[in-house]
Amino acid sequence: MRREIFRADRARALALLARAPFVHLATTTPDGAPVLRAIDAAVLEDGVFFHGAHAGEKATCLGRPAVVSAEEVVAHVPSWMADPVRACPATTLFRSVQVHGTLTAVEDPAVKARALEALMRRWQPEGRYQPIDAHDPLYRGELAGVRVFSVPLERVDGKWKLLQNRAPQEIERVLLGLWERGAPGDAEAIEAIRDANPGAPTPAFLAADGVRLHAALGPDDLAPVEALLAGEYWWEGEPRELVGPAHRAATAWVGARAPHGALVASARAVSDGRCAWIYDVVVARPWRGRGLGRRVMSLLLDHPAVRRTRFVRLATRDAQGLYARFGFVDAAARRRFATSSEMVLDRAAVAGEDPPRRAPA
Ligand SMILES: CC(C)(COP(=O)(O)OP(=O)(O)OC[C@H]1O[C@@H](n2cnc3c(N)ncnc32)[C@H](O)[C@@H]1OP(=O)(O)O)[C@@H](O)C(=O)NCCC(=O)NCCS
CATH class of the missing domain: 2.30.110.10 (Electron Transport, Fmn-binding Protein; Chain A)
Incomplete structure (x- = not known):
């Protein structure tokens, strides 16, 4: 070489x-x-x-x-991401x-x-x-x-x-450009470039105190996210082996790592371009109450797969306060949703394996 x-x-x-x-x-x-x-x-x-x-x-x-x-192919990088005039910086990043x-x-x-x-x-x-x-x-x-x-x-x-031959400021411009463009795979490309260029500046959308934010998580994070979600109420009674495929199928999966490398926060969304559903927002217990949940949610809402949708939906039992800060309201309070009700087909209930809970007296 x-x-x-x-x-x-x-x-x-x-x-x-x-x-x-x-x-x-x-x-x-x-x-x-x-x-x-x-x-x-x-x-x-x-x-x-x-x-x-x-x-x-x-x-x-x-x-x-x-x-x-x-x-x-990791990403096709157009020239304008690095230079406003010259065509020469256009390149294809690959492994x-x-x-x-x-x-x-x-x-x-x-x-x-x-x-x-x-x-x-x-x-x-x-x-x-x-x-x-x-x-x-x-x-x-x-x-x-x-x-x-x-x-x-x-x-x-x-x-x-992966841009190892480019100046740090140029790398930062490309990271910003990829986040702005947000084509499929661009968030993963951002992480690949950062991994290959540890000395490059952290772009503003990934700036955080005390943790390293990630625009995309990947296969190495599947076991850690399963551990993070262990014991959370919405996975109770669900097979844990579904956590991995659920995260692999996400259109956006962001998170944060502690300085020693451990995954300490994660959130994912599934988007069809018009509506994104948010799932599995979680912060490791010792890290809660320090603003990390808010930071990771803000990154997820800014992710191209979520940023461009009109509707962003989620269900929560008790963390409404966290989401209200971003403008989320009870769906029934929105005129558009007020006359509709969320319906669910629970196959286990239909099969008689999981009878519906009786309403409290
Ligand atoms: C919910 C969770 C992600 C919040 O993460 P966090 O890092 O502790 O949250 P932050 O420190 O960023 O807090 C952000 C804001 O949300 C509020 N908040 C956090 N958890 C809350 C909760 N359970 N109920 C209501 N408000 C909550 C905080 O009070 C804070 O409000 P403020 O900005 O007015 O001070 C975290 O507690 C967690 O992982 N919980 C278990 C999993 C869970 O319930 N996930 C949400 C399911 S939808």
């Missing part, structure tokens, strides 16, 4: 390769013709594995140098990985079975098949009939191109 500032460490690079839905294999035939294929691969600790036919084109490339690559190795045929049936089983687990996590085992008579013939290839991890290059 020409510029080391863009290099990502090996673990992050391999994680990108492993989560890529599809990867590319580049190699050459013995007469030097280039070969480029899209492949479904399993990334294991000793290589990238995929399968093919014994007599296919890839088989003619065995023993030749090969590259496997994958990439994710990419390239693994270099020699295209190799896997002969050991146990290794073949391990690679194919890894692919099955990835794309068919529900199971409903007999696991692939080299000693299983069901698979012995099939394993002999399929060609499994590997590209050993001889060299792993990860490139994270």
Whole structure:
């Protein structure tokens, strides 16, 4: 890699390769013709594995140098975010990985079975098949009939191109521009840029005392948010394993971390562009009563997915005071909602599993 500032460490690079839905294999035939294929691969600790036919084109490339690559676009940054006149600062931010190795045929049936089983687990996590085992008579013939290839991890290059070559003030302008534009993925791009440029100034919309605010939370925050919400009344009796998917499905998910890195506040919203529903506003107990709930709510309301909606709705048992500060009122007090009532289909109640509560006498 020409510029080391863009290099990502090996673990992050391999994680990108492993989560890529599809990867590319580049190699050459013995007469030097280039070969480029899209492949479904399993990334294991000793290589990238995929399968093919014994007599296919890839088989003619065995023993030749090969590259496997994958990439994710983080954001297309228009020039105006960094410079009001010149076109040159326009750029695409991305993460990419390239693994270099020699295209190799896997002969050991146990290794073949391990690679194919890894692919099955990835794309068919529900199971409903007999696991692939080299000693299983069901698979012995099939394993002999399929060609499994590997590209050993001889060299792993990860490139994270996230403005590391730009001046801090320019980075700050891009962060502000992304927040203003608010296209899908821009909030996540803001966090990726901040992560790659720890010295960049914090933009005003993320300024806070004593905590680090985040315009987007992600997969690493799923377990912490489940812990934060444990015991909160609206999750009582609900399966905790739904907390993760509920947060992954959010159109806006913001939060705050303490200086030691722990997640101490979180809030999410689901928006269809006209109306956003807010869910799961929570602050860690030791952090309550210091203005953090208000700060996180204000960030969530300013999130592009929520900022542009006409209606923002939520339900709360007792924190009306917090929301009233932002202009929320009882829906029944608004003329538009006064003649309608909120209805709910509770499937557990319909199935007789959870009878409705009797009204207090
Ligand atoms: C509700 C919660 C998010 C508030 O967070 P927080 O950091 O303690 O709140 P803040 O310190 O920012 O307080 C902001 C304002 O809201 C008010 N407020 C906070 N919690 C309140 C509550 N339960 N009832 C009424 N008002 C409340 C505060 O009095 C404060 O008012 P002020 O600005 O006039 O002083 C937090 O207490 C919490 O996580 N509670 C448990 C989960 C919960 O109930 N979430 C809301 C479900 S909709």
